[in-house]
Amino acid sequence: MGTDVPFDRRPIGAEQFDAWLELLAAVEAEDREDEHHGVDDLREYLADPYCDFARGSVAFYDGPTMIGYGYLKSRTEADPVHEMYYLGGVHPAYRGRGVGAALLAWAEEAALPLHLERYPERPLTLYSSSLARNAPASELYAAQGYTAARWFHGMTRDLLAPLPDLPAPDGIEVRGFTAERSEDARLVRNEAFRDHWGSTEQSEEGWAHMTSGPAFRPGLSFVAYDVAEDAVGGEALGIVLGEEYEAHTEATGRRDLYVSLVGTRRAGRKRGIASALLVQAMAEAREAGFATASLGVDADSPTGALGLYGHVGFTVKDTWIAQLKPLWSPAAG
Template identity: 55%
Template sequence: MPAGRQGIKLARMARDEALSWRPIERGDVEGWSALIAAVQVADHDREYYGVEGLLDLFQDPYRDFPRGSVGIFDGTAIVGYGTLMSRTAADPEHQMRYWGAVHPEYRGRGLGGRLLDWAESAAVPLHRDRYPGRPLALSTYTLSGNREALALHEAHGYRPVRWFHGMARDLSAPLPEAAEPAGFEIVGLTPDAWEHARLLRNDAFRDHWGSTEMTPESWAHFMAVGAYRSGYSFIAYGGDQPLGFVIGHEYEGVTEATGHRDAYIALVGTGRAARKRGVAFGLLSRVLAAAKAAGCDTASLGVDADSPTGALGLYQRAGFTMEHTSVTHLKSLPG
């Protein structure tokens, strides 16, 4: 190796030796949020996480921060992170989810690969605690245009398996007419109807790729997050029969980063028996009108590009357009 390049390598190793690795704690969320913001700017990622949203993760019953998270620290500054989330079932395999990134100024030093190595190692004991003897896979996602991230995952044996679109619409543009289908009634989603919504969600998504049932435990956490907005959440009934629902969030991190308010449609689903009857479109129309009336500037959502229910077409009819596409990668691990 030429002397100059050897000097560069030694200097890089010296810098890496100054980095420390440890689990992420609640006291780290301010720095963690700043790190995610830097990554978003560099990668043109639209997943904004403020402090409130990150703190909510510590209450998730399917996350184990002491064993299933790691931060890379340069002194007191967090410059990289990785987290794992277990799923509610291992059917047919346990697709544990990984989420991580490295600060743009610390890239090119192998830290992204080391985070993937950490995730694959840390996932195994967490998996065995929940689903002993069942197959294990690790899933992660990258933006479709992020060549470096795509190459990193390919080099580590991950294969692309699914594509998801991020969609948005301007609420200042004309909204679809908020008409309710004949014989249906759309009302606000109050706590006494949350269990109806959970059962609808499980029915609606049981034929969706990678979806597992939401347990009462995971649903309670989902409905308790600080971003939940009851004013953007509705349920449809036909008589006493629940038919469909929509749940809206609003993230402070988005407002802080972009300067505008966005109503994020976290979930929308129709029971299988009520599909193709206009329930989902009626629910979407209602939440868009409610968000606009509350002062939101935009609405956004995510959708499986190959949704079995034709959700992409539904959202396009409601005025949503695609903004970005993410790729889900999967790798089988020894369980």
């Protein structure tokens, strides 16, 4: 059906938050992704330095009802390819009417000029995702030329269940996340994820946006330092960052610690640092009244993250498929 659907369309702005939240709630009620949103979350999306909502977003309307949305997010690097994110959704009552295909067609058209402004000498690929148990979504991506490229698990843990006794190894000191330690944490993150599929460097601007957002919880975030030879300073080797989404708490009645990042530098791997960081974050969260913890992980993580999370009590709840479509290359013009 392409882009020829009989609905009004316009870029997404703050004045549309109520309509957007209604659409997101309808999608969650149908798809059960355990994703809940509030105004603060939408405001943070609009403030993302790698999004351009004026040119890189669209909402489809049937009268006053937002029935589909999509937006694009650039990456911090394009080495060797710029994998630009596409995020979107369609109201369940309007599925099967060409809206999803029209949104993906819009994304292809809108992505190229945004890409050329940042990385004119690099190829462009669109990167989206679908829930593995949502067969119609995966079929839509396949019909539009996307290829299933990677699988990611959403994992969860009951914080009321006993936590393992996994203290920091000798010579490692776990310190709370502070503004003064933020740059140490960013550098750990960049080195830790350098060998992960699809990962790019986290810029200072992007890091500041993430660690100043309404969901970030510095009190549930920690940095591990090697103090074996330097008890005062030490080299930062590992991080764990915690977040809490208030809209999720309001919708479910339970507080969930979302572990947005866990990582160790190469010099800190296989020493129990990540396990100790996770357990400390979960212990602090449980003490603060959190009922569960959750996180996402590459099913084929090169660092064995899936086994690590299983070891500390996480289990797989859902699986997501990374969907990729090469869109443009300098050679093709």
